[in-house]
Amino acid sequence: MKRYHAPVWDEPLIMDMGRPGRRGQLFPLEGADASLVPEALRRAAPPALPEVSEPDVLRHYLKLSQQVLGMIGISLFGTCTMKYNPRLNEAMAALPGIRDVHPQQSPETIQGLLDIVWRFDTMLRGLSGMDRFGFQAAGGADAAWTMACMARAYHASRGEAGQRTQMVTSIQSHPCNPATAATAGFEIITLPLGPNGYPTLESLKAAVSDRTALLMINNPDDMGIYNPEITEWVRIVHEAGGLAFYDHANFNGVMGKIRARELGFDACMFMLHKTFGVPKGGGGPAVGAFGCSQALAPFLPGPLVIQQGKGFALETPAHSIGRVREYMGNLHQVVKAYGWTRAMGAEGIREASDISVILNNYMETRLLKIPGVTKSHPHITGWRMEMTRYSLEGLFEATGVSVMDVQNRMADYGIDAFWLSHEPWIVPHPFTPEAGEAWSREDIDTWIDVLAKVVEESHADPEMVRSAPHAQAVRKLSDAVLDETGATTLRAFRAE
Ligand SMILES: Cc1ncc(COP(=O)(O)O)c(C=O)c1O
Numbered sequence: 001m002k003r004y005h006a007p008v009w010d011e012p013l014i015m016d017m018g019r020p021g022r023r024g025q026l027f028p029l030e031g032a033d034a035s036l037v038p039e040a041l042r043r044a045a046p047p048a049l050p051e052v053s054e055p056d057v058l059r060h061y062l063k064l065s066q067q068v069l070g071m072i073g074i075s076l077f078g079t080c081t082m083k084y085n086p087r088l089n090e091a092m093a094a095l096p097g098i099r100d101v102h103p104q105q106s107p108e109t110i111q112g113l114l115d116i117v118w119r120f121d122t123m124l125r126g127l128s129g130m131d132r133f134g135f136q137a138a139g140g141a142d143a144a145w146t147m148a149c150m151a152r153a154y155h156a157s158r159g160e161a162g163q164r165t166q167m168v169t170s171i172q173s174h175p176c177n178p179a180t181a182a183t184a185g186f187e188i189i190t191l192p193l194g195p196n197g198y199p200t201l202e203s204l205k206a207a208v209s210d211r212t213a214l215l216m217i218n219n220p221d222d223m224g225i226y227n228p229e230i231t232e233w234v235r236i237v238h239e240a241g242g243l244a245f246y247d248h249a250n251f252n253g254v255m256g257k258i259r260a261r262e263l264g265f266d267a268c269m270f271m272l273h274k275t276f277g278v279p280k281g282g283g284g285p286a287v288g289a290f291g292c293s294q295a296l297a298p299f300l301p302g303p304l305v306i307q308q309g310k311g312f313a314l315e316t317p318a319h320s321i322g323r324v325r326e327y328m329g330n331l332h333q334v335v336k337a338y339g340w341t342r343a344m345g346a347e348g349i350r351e352a353s354d355i356s357v358i359l360n361n362y363m364e365t366r367l368l369k370i371p372g373v374t375k376s377h378p379h380i381t382g383w384r385m386e387m388t389r390y391s392l393e394g395l396f397e398a399t400g401v402s403v404m405d406v407q408n409r410m411a412d413y414g415i416d417a418f419w420l421s422h423e424p425w426i427v428p429h430p431f432t433p434e435a436g437e438a439w440s441r442e443d444i445d446t447w448i449d450v451l452a453k454v455v456e457e458s459h460a461d462p463e464m465v466r467s468a469p470h471a472q473a474v475r476k477l478s479d480a481v482l483d484e485t486g487a488t489t490l491r492a493f494r495a496e
Pocket of ligand 1: 080142250
């Protein structure tokens with residue numbers, strides 16, 4: 001096992017650095033004409049900025065980045081399929097014709113960018129069978145919100161807004177499904193899991209009625225279990241007059257294998273910042289690509305790219321719910337996802353899906369040999385899809401070491417914090433690693449070896465594991481300190 005210790009720098013704040021007169025850039029004053037700057041915009045006094053050289057600035061931010069906990073080691077972040085972000089796609093999105101575009105520029109001046117959006121729309125139609133895509137939603141939760149608003153508008157257009165007040169989902173859905181539907185005014189019906197690991201058809205039938213507006217569901221769910229009765233689910237909801245929305249967050253294991261529209265769904269969403277190799281922007285510059293059937297397309301948020309003559313124009317659909325985000329959303333992310341999809345090709349996408357399922361089941365076989373590790377629904381012996389939810393309850397009972405302690409201790413070996421579970425935790429001490437297609441077998445083996453080592457350590461020296469991390473720039477954070485105003489700086493948590 002490789003030894004690792006994060007650097008710990010006694011780095012001052014940038015505002016406390018520098019010397020008067022030190023410069024990073026020199027601007028030519030010759031020929032400068034101060035009169036070009038309007039009087040009212042001129043500074044009365046120089047700005048209070050640190051005077052530092054370019055190497056000082058570079059070293060400062062490099063040191064800060066070295067103290068960051070995570071996203072530089074092996075990251076197996078389940079339910080989101082966090083992927084490597086190819087440098088080439090970053091370079092494409094940084095081309096001046098994309099980077100420097102202003103959202104209010106007229107469509108004639110951004111034909112190339114609109115062409116990329118249109119082509120990517122067409123690719124996602126191919127992957128889903130849907131008729132139309134919009135890219136305004138800034139993430140999966142935003143796309144779920146789009147669906148809730150569109151369902152409301154769709155039923156209202158048929159005179160059924162007052163009647164269709166319920167949204168049906170499963171306890172295994174991402175919390176954004178019930179949360180966005182509730183925000184849109186729907187009453188939420190949450191189905192419990194049945195013996196096969198997904199809700200039974202009987203429970204669905206009992207929940208669905210002429211009051212059903214919408215079903216929101218992911219498949220496979222976060223346990224990695226695929227519900228093979230899904231077409232029957234959609235049929236039941238449609239028969240009652242409701243709409244069906246496929247939350248495709250867990251698309252990785254079924255990419256190129258199934259198409260949401262062919263399963264009957266009216267709409268679906270893909271997270272470009274997860275499945276399509278785009279960086280996850282922490283609630284910022286992400287995209288929840290939202291696709292729907294022809295019947296729902298008139299309600300999509302606008303503007304959308306349309307073909308016009310030999311070029312492209314922008315159009316807002318007739319009964320649009322309005323904007324869910326500014327302009328056309330985070331289009332530079334669409335460019336990156338377009339690059340990823342073109343590079344993979346249809347065959348590559350199918351192969352990536354196979355690799356993710358094979359790697360997950362390879363992991364599962366090794367992980368279940370570690371004492372104290374069990375999987376959710378152990379009686380379901382079939383292969384899981386691209387991820388499996390495990391439990392460390394056995395380890396906790398034997399040693400008092402929790403899954404979060406293990407997560408912290410694994411960071412001491414250069415492993416990024418892994419994903420636990422969305423709320424509610426129906427599996428105690430849950431963890432959900434997901435290999436995806438990008439990590440090598442050696443990386444996966446290292447991850448598993450580290451977990452096995454930490455389990456051993458938990459038996460030999462539980463206090464050492466409980467107080468981890470020990471090889472990081474920061475020590476274990478105490479919740480109590482987090483509540484103390486003024487104590488939440490890096491300095492307060494610095495390792496001794
Ligand atoms: C199943 C599922 N749906 C929706 C979301 C929400 O996506 P986002 O984080 O892009 O808002 C997630 C994210 O974890 C998810 O796992």
